[in-house]
Amino acid sequence: MSVQHPLEHRHEAPGFWRKYLFSTDHKTIGIQYAITAMFFLLFGFALIMLIRWQLAYPGKPFPIPFLASLLGEARMVSGIMLPEFYNELGAMHGTIMIFLGVVPLAVGAFGNYVMPLQIGAPDMAFPRINMASYWAYFLGGIVMLGSFFVPGGAASSGWTSYPPLANIATQGQTFWLIGMVFLITSSLLGSINFIATIVQLRAKGLSFFRLPFFVWAQFVTAFLLLLAFPPLEAAGVLQLMDRLFGTSFFLPSGLVVGGKALEVSGGGNPLLWQHLFWFLAHPEVYVLILPAMGIVAEIIANNTRKPLWGYKPLVYSVLFLGFMSFIVWAHHMFITGMGTVMSTFFQATTMIISIPSVVILTSLIISLWGASIRYTVPMLFALAFLPMFGIGGLTGLPLGLASSDIHLHDTYYVIGHFHYVVAPGTLLALFAGVYYWFPKVTGRMMSEKLGKIHFWLSLIFINGVFLPMFFQGMAGVSRRLYDPTTYAYGKVVQPLNIVMSYSAWLLAVAQIFFLINLVYSIWKGEKASSDNPWDATTLEWATPTPPPHGNFLTPPEVYHGPYEYSVPGRKTDFLPQNQSE
Amino acid sequence: MMEIPYTVKPHPVTGVYNGKFGIWLFLASEVMLFGALFSAYVLLRVGADTWPRGSALLNVPLATLNTMLLITSSVTMVMSWASLKVNNFGKYRFYFASTIFLGLAFLVVKSFEYGAKFEHNHFPSTDTFYAIYFTLTGLHGLHVLGGILVNTYLLSTAKSMWNRDPEHMTNRIECAGLYWHFVDLVWIFLFPVLYLL
Amino acid sequence: MNESPYGYWLPIDISTHGYQIDQLIALLHWFMGGLFVFWSAFFIYCLIRFRHREGHQASYRLISGKFSKVLEVGVIIVESVLLIGFSIPIWASLKHDFPDAKEALTVHIVAEQFSWNIHYPGRDGVFGKRDVQLTSPSNPLGLDRKDPYGKDDITSINVFHMVVNKPVIVHLSSKDVIHSFFIPVMRIKQDAIPGSSIPIWFEATQTGKFDIACAQLCGLGHYRMRGEVSIDTQEAFDQWMLQKESESEQASSEETHQ
Incomplete structure (x- = not known):
């Protein structure tokens, strides 16, 4: 552990702006991503906490009058949320959580900070493009936030923005589209950088099959971003044309809206949007989950103190997942009137894509066999990821088969399914990553005690939020309902909504422990025992702490696979990749 | 202190320097972008009751001229890079400036085409054919414009860059060339699809 | 009917085709539940047995892959049966076996x-x-x-x-x-x-x-x-x-x- 390195003095100290704001150093950019993404995660969570009041107590005035009046009469009339505002909150929650929260944290923050260190590179291949990627993301975030304040409010047609609804929506939708163009640009620049860096800048001796699994996950993720986002960009351009220049790409002839015939040429096709959108959005699901799997694999190997079980099958699975994710998209569209041939194809590909997920989960669980498990805080989160992702993955099966999807499509069952993948799944893994790499970034450890409180409370309440959704969905409750008690079957399961809402609010309380821990530990946390406090094998722990500009003091050389733990006949139970013997 | 490797020299295994690798990745994503738009075109056309013949509505001679301009500009682009390879900076400057000029000429012709359409009250909102025509050619035009801007920047800094690091300079022109050929290629697809079929 | 048609699981089914969908959903959930319980049992057993203790060291050797192969092949078989035996025929009958318009x-x-x-x-x-x-x-x-x-x-x-x-x-x-x-x-x-x-x-x-x-x-x-x-x-x-x-x-x- 070293606070100051003599090396840093060799270079001219960059000014404040270059060092903290417009830095091209991948570590600074990673931290910028982390802070911004965490803000957006909190913000997106806050949106849903508002919604949870309306869902638990439909039509009752908001219990915090101050907040209600702050939001204004256009959103809350005498404390009661308007359906328009409800739809804005729903659409923006999805958009913010996915595009501004989870992906930037999983890829932008962890990928940027950790990946170059793990491959022994001095920085990304294109540092300035890396900086541009962050600022494009930042601008996209500003546009999305700003859209709440335009007349008519933010986008309100769901994060999926299906036309014709999105075509005739208020101005907020245009902002949404422009914001998405920024975010797509950011992802594009980022993914080019990631792939080029992993292919070109690996340290000497670091062959592809010696890469840590996290790097593999980022590699496949980058390909998904690179190739899946452009079709959404195309769709976004077409929707912008529809909204700004009066074209009818998504509008068929003869539309009557609110009793008036729509003055457009017609001739378009609303399903065109869905095809283009889901061509992105299904790979996007894997963009959300693969980096999480990578983080979990790192932490499990480190804390079981033994090599991962089935490293190669894991790698092949993740490659296969990436490839298959491009040909399953229409399983989101079974009930748009799909015939037998198409539905058979997409059901079959969907069943096939479930196999590599089973392989990955099984490999990670078998990795525990014969281990010596250290129950550190990151390990707790990583372990919890496994059953949570299991639930999320398994509940995808009834949705992936067209016939069972008939009843479950667009119900809360779907919401439960993908939240289990992304929230109790990915988010827990991201927390694991924060606790795990915190000492590398700051040189200090996060508090174990606060971390454990945070873990247990989060695990309990996050399940309290999402588990009841499966029962609501089975009962038939549709998603995106402002007042679920309109329907008889919604009334029956309404008590679940109250349980879920309290769980959500308590989940928020649990995050206070995390925030306190995070901020406190930056300055006051216990100092890490060494540059490698977890006794890990991968290259990021072979740098000084925090790593200086350029990362490594001398170019590292790699002699082993990534997880040489408990190698027989050695004094220590870990053999770093760069140790020659 | 480590420096980023392979910024200029090719990687021994992949055989390319970082920038070239990056531009190929970028072009892969561009293929997906235009591929998606072409798919949209096919879907809309197949779903339409009637679809006009492009040659009946659009100005084929002007578009043919534009095709020639772009193809020529691709040739001058190759020549400019080849000139650098044989250390002839003066020739590079001539060919590279010609590329920029031909790109501008393409845009000028295009703007006349657009102008004529607007005069006849043909707008993107007129029907699906014009909608896809304006969207595809417009997006392609933006790509041409982007290329011109970057090329102009490269030309303006060429002399000092050439004196400082000729190999790096040559690489940059190679990457700019790859992009320019791609934009040319997109037009080669657009021309028959929109104007002839 | 005095009982409510709705509850915390599937509502009553009063269609002629619905039983097939219900059957598929039930089979799927038995399969999912079984797999989850199996995974969890193994998981929890490992968490307890292989916790870190004094004098206990992790083993570098990896166990054989039979266990996971059997599991993966089992999953493939069950999914194929559910797909080919249930989902595709149900979907086909809903899409193609329309009743005679005169009778309907x-x-x-x-x-x-x-x-x-x-x-x-x-x-x-x-x-x-x-x-x-x-x-x-x-x-x-x-x-x-x-x-x-x-x-x-x-x-x-x-x-x-x-x-x-x-x-x-x-x-x-x-x-x-x-x-x-x-x-x-x-x-x-x-x-x-x-x-x-x-x-x-x-x-x-x-x-x-x-x-x-x-x-x-x-x-x-x-x-x-x-x-x-x-x-x-x-x-x-x-x-x-x-x-x-x-x-x-x-x-x-x-x-x-x-």
């Missing part, structure tokens, strides 16, 4: 923000023309009453009457945005997409009144786009038709007087 009740349902318009062909069995230009608050479908086929047509808003034990063919479309026609107790759900008319069919096995829901976000009134399906006996249905006929005659005669 055929209706058009046109969704709009935020209601369901139900259009019956009337006594002649032929649907009258609908024209966008004719839509008005009193004629949301734009039904052309001057069309000879349109004179006897019956329309209804949000209340869909059908006959028990007689198949129904619904041609589903939308006037404005995408909606989704969902009857939970009938295990039927189909998007209503503007610009296309999509046929679906189903048959009820018992009488009663149940919810029709919109399952696709369609705007600020999505949550209240609730319809009602009333499954009648043939007699009750005919009675309702007669009543509707006289209502529409009255309306059209008033119109001519004005």
Whole structure:
């Protein structure tokens, strides 16, 4: 552990702006991503906490009058949320959580900070493009936030923005589209950088099959971003044309809206949007989950103190997942009137894509066999990821088969399914990553005690939020309902909504422990025992702490696979990749 | 202190320097972008009751001229890079400036085409054919414009860059060339699809 | 029926095809549950047995892959059976085995923000023309009453009457945005997409009144786009038709007087 390195003095100290704001150093950019993404995660969570009041107590005035009046009469009339505002909150929650929260944290923050260190590179291949990627993301975030304040409010047609609804929506939708163009640009620049860096800048001796699994996950993720986002960009351009220049790409002839015939040429096709959108959005699901799997694999190997079980099958699975994710998209569209041939194809590909997920989960669980498990805080989160992702993955099966999807499509069952993948799944893994790499970034450890409180409370309440959704969905409750008690079957399961809402609010309380821990530990946390406090094998722990500009003091050389733990006949139970013997 | 490797020299295994690798990745994503738009075109056309013949509505001679301009500009682009390879900076400057000029000429012709359409009250909102025509050619035009801007920047800094690091300079022109050929290629697809079929 | 048709799991099923979907959902959940319990048991056993203790060291050696191979092959087999044996045939029968139009009740349902318009062909069995230009608050479908086929047509808003034990063919479309026609107790759900008319069919096995829901976000009134399906006996249905006929005659005669 070293606070100051003599090396840093060799270079001219960059000014404040270059060092903290417009830095091209991948570590600074990673931290910028982390802070911004965490803000957006909190913000997106806050949106849903508002919604949870309306869902638990439909039509009752908001219990915090101050907040209600702050939001204004256009959103809350005498404390009661308007359906328009409800739809804005729903659409923006999805958009913010996915595009501004989870992906930037999983890829932008962890990928940027950790990946170059793990491959022994001095920085990304294109540092300035890396900086541009962050600022494009930042601008996209500003546009999305700003859209709440335009007349008519933010986008309100769901994060999926299906036309014709999105075509005739208020101005907020245009902002949404422009914001998405920024975010797509950011992802594009980022993914080019990631792939080029992993292919070109690996340290000497670091062959592809010696890469840590996290790097593999980022590699496949980058390909998904690179190739899946452009079709959404195309769709976004077409929707912008529809909204700004009066074209009818998504509008068929003869539309009557609110009793008036729509003055457009017609001739378009609303399903065109869905095809283009889901061509992105299904790979996007894997963009959300693969980096999480990578983080979990790192932490499990480190804390079981033994090599991962089935490293190669894991790698092949993740490659296969990436490839298959491009040909399953229409399983989101079974009930748009799909015939037998198409539905058979997409059901079959969907069943096939479930196999590599089973392989990955099984490999990670078998990795525990014969281990010596250290129950550190990151390990707790990583372990919890496994059953949570299991639930999320398994509940995808009834949705992936067209016939069972008939009843479950667009119900809360779907919401439960993908939240289990992304929230109790990915988010827990991201927390694991924060606790795990915190000492590398700051040189200090996060508090174990606060971390454990945070873990247990989060695990309990996050399940309290999402588990009841499966029962609501089975009962038939549709998603995106402002007042679920309109329907008889919604009334029956309404008590679940109250349980879920309290769980959500308590989940928020649990995050206070995390925030306190995070901020406190930056300055006051216990100092890490060494540059490698977890006794890990991968290259990021072979740098000084925090790593200086350029990362490594001398170019590292790699002699082993990534997880040489408990190698027989050695004094220590870990053999770093760069140790020659 | 480590420096980023392979910024200029090719990687021994992949055989390319970082920038070239990056531009190929970028072009892969561009293929997906235009591929998606072409798919949209096919879907809309197949779903339409009637679809006009492009040659009946659009100005084929002007578009043919534009095709020639772009193809020529691709040739001058190759020549400019080849000139650098044989250390002839003066020739590079001539060919590279010609590329920029031909790109501008393409845009000028295009703007006349657009102008004529607007005069006849043909707008993107007129029907699906014009909608896809304006969207595809417009997006392609933006790509041409982007290329011109970057090329102009490269030309303006060429002399000092050439004196400082000729190999790096040559690489940059190679990457700019790859992009320019791609934009040319997109037009080669657009021309028959929109104007002839 | 005294018991509520709804609960915390699937609602009652009163369609002729729904049992197959329920069966598939049940099988899937047994499979999912089994796999999850199996995984969890192994997981928890490992967590306890292989916890870090003094003097205990992790083993560098990896166990053989038989266990996971068996599991993966098992998953592949079960998924294939569910796909080929259940899902594909059910889907095919719903898409292809339409009942004979002569035996069935055929209706058009046109969704709009935020209601369901139900259009019956009337006594002649032929649907009258609908024209966008004719839509008005009193004629949301734009039904052309001057069309000879349109004179006897019956329309209804949000209340869909059908006959028990007689198949129904619904041609589903939308006037404005995408909606989704969902009857939970009938295990039927189909998007209503503007610009296309999509046929679906189903048959009820018992009488009663149940919810029709919109399952696709369609705007600020999505949550209240609730319809009602009333499954009648043939007699009750005919009675309702007669009543509707006289209502529409009255309306059209008033119109001519004005």
